[in-house]
Amino acid sequence: MFEFLPPRVRLQGEPHAGEREARQIAEDFERFRDGLPRPLEAYVHSAYGLDLASTYGGWSVKNPFGKGSGQLSLALHQVSKDAEAGLGFTVLKTLIAEDSSGAQAMHEWAIPETRMSVERIRGKSGKEGWTVTWKGRGWFDTFAAYCDLFTRSLEAARPAGMLVAPSVKYHLPTPAESFWKEDEYRFTTARLVEVWRGQNLSPPMPLEKDFSPTLAGSARASEEAKVLEWLETVPGLVHSAAPRQVSLGLKLFNTLFEDEFQLRMLNRVISASPGANRADFLIYANRLYDPDKVFDGHQGVAYGGPDLSDRNLAVLERFLDTGKPSSLPLSATGDICSGRVAAEYLLRGVSSFQMHTVFQLPDGEYAMRAGSKTEKVLHLLLFHPREGFIAWLLDLRRRFGWRAGANVGQIAAWCREHWNTIREAFET
Numbered sequence: 001m002f003e004f005l006p007p008r009v010r011l012q013g014e015p016h017a018g019e020r021e022a023r024q025i026a027e028d029f030e031r032f033r034d035g036l037p038r039p040l041e042a043y044v045h046s047a048y049g050l051d052l053a054s055t056y057g058g059w060s061v062k063n064p065f066g067k068g069s070g071q072l073s074l075a076l077h078q079v080s081k082d083a084e085a086g087l088g089f090t091v092l093k094t095l096i097a098e099d100s101s102g103a104q105a106m107h108e109w110a111i112p113e114t115r116m117s118v119e120r121i122r123g124k125s126g127k128e129g130w131t132v133t134w135k136g137r138g139w140f141d142t143f144a145a146y147c148d149l150f151t152r153s154l155e156a157a158r159p160a161g162m163l164v165a166p167s168v169k170y171h172l173p174t175p176a177e178s179f180w181k182e183d184e185y186r187f188t189t190a191r192l193v194e195v196w197r198g199q200n201l202s203p204p205m206p207l208e209k210d211f212s213p214t215l216a217g218s219a220r221a222s223e224e225a226k227v228l229e230w231l232e233t234v235p236g237l238v239h240s241a242a243p244r245q246v247s248l249g250l251k252l253f254n255t256l257f258e259d260e261f262q263l264r265m266l267n268r269v270i271s272a273s274p275g276a277n278r279a280d281f282l283i284y285a286n287r288l289y290d291p292d293k294v295f296d297g298h299q300g301v302a303y304g305g306p307d308l309s310d311r312n313l314a315v316l317e318r319f320l321d322t323g324k325p326s327s328l329p330l331s332a333t334g335d336i337c338s339g340r341v342a343a344e345y346l347l348r349g350v351s352s353f354q355m356h357t358v359f360q361l362p363d364g365e366y367a368m369r370a371g372s373k374t375e376k377v378l379h380l381l382l383f384h385p386r387e388g389f390i391a392w393l394l395d396l397r398r399r400f401g402w403r404a405g406a407n408v409g410q411i412a413a414w415c416r417e418h419w420n421t422i423r424e425a426f427e428t
């Protein structure tokens with residue numbers, strides 16, 4: 001495996017939130033072990049003067065914390081619990097696209113769910129974290145069942161103001177193929193838009209295109225030029241399937257190529273000319289891939305943990321160093337198991353955080369005594385005195401003089417524009 005450079009801008013040591021605020025955070029962390037304050041955002045605003053409102057893609061979300069597509073967003077009860085717990089958004093399990101005859105070019109990704117194993121993992125930096133190992137892939141039930149899940153999820157999420165987005169894996173040609181199965185793009189996109197409109201939601205519908213880590217190990221992604229062609233072609237195909245009805249986010253993957261190539265991918269997406277051939281937002285970046293690791297008799301698995309956040313943060317940092325800040329909204333995924341790591345992504349201009357692994361930790365890893373796993377995660381991510389988002393936001397607000405009324409989305413935009421100031425502050 002290749003080596004990658006560690007990120008330079010990291011939040012080290014203890015946050016310096018201010019004496020009174022640090023006391024309040026410690027009290028709240030204890031007090032809320034039996035239940036989160038409601039409404040959560042109003043409490044955080046009145047107690048700390050922090051506005052958690054942000055954006056996912058182009059949409060307003062009440063807070064920046066969401067669930068990444070996967071095994072934890074493939075059933076209605078999961079979505080309902082997340083809405084109740086207070087997540088800002090959720091992305092449904094990835095659907096494998098089909099054409100009007102029901103054929104799926106990417107059918108090898110539509111395999112049944114398998115055993116998941118949650119394990120500790122040590123990063124190259126020596127930092128300990130968590131990873132989930134499994135060999136399952138995309139949605140395995142029918143397209144009709146997915147549309148039903150999407151419909152009911154939108155209904156269940158609406159009262160809580162939680163955004164729900166579908167995720168799709170469409171046909172991507174192999175290096176040997178020169179054609180695109182456009183019917184898959186047309187048929188699948190149009191049907192999902194119908195669901196969205198059926199709920200009287202105004203266009204556009206948010207939609208993630210999943211370039212998954214298992215692609216990294218497949219022959220499809222063995223040629224850099226082909227991967228760049230995918231990134232260039234997919235937005236036009238999705239947009240022309242439903243003109244002005246879809247806002248498309250590309251969920252980029254960590255390839256087996258060097259970091260330079262990750263930068264080229266980002267550059268290719270961001271520098272596309274505005275219009276139908278350009279994506280509307282980016283999700284950076286899905287898990288790493290180990291072609292040698294064997295799990296349940298299957299060779300080659302995706303993994304996460306500290307190496308994932310290290311690589312993602314380093315690549316985003318290098319991208320910002322080029323002086324071309326992303327003009328597309330950024331959502332982050334990858335080892336967001338603490339508010340500290342979320343704040344590190346925020347410093348790179350990211351306005352929303354989508355997690356998977358942190359919802360799967362053993363019970364003993366959470367501090368809350370009551371509530372659902374999602375509530376326990378929010379408690380940890382927000383209120384932890386040393387690792388929490390509130391403590392780090394207050395610390396960073398003091399360092400950079402962010403105005404008191406700025407919300408998380410506005411702070412992300414500030415960070416994107418002032419990357420040089422941020423980098424210099426961490427170099428001294």
Ligand SMILES: Cc1cc2nc3c(=O)[nH]c(=O)nc-3n(C[C@H](O)[C@H](O)[C@H](O)COP(=O)(O)O)c2cc1C
Binds near residue numbers: 068094137138355357
């Ligand atoms: C068991 C499992 C299943 C996943 N399934 C999908 C999926 O279907 N589509 C997708 O875009 N990402 C999928 N992911 C990736 C997650 O959404 C997330 O981006 C990634 O795990 C990094 O976040 P984390 O470090 O918080 O886990 C999956 C991850 C795991 C662990």
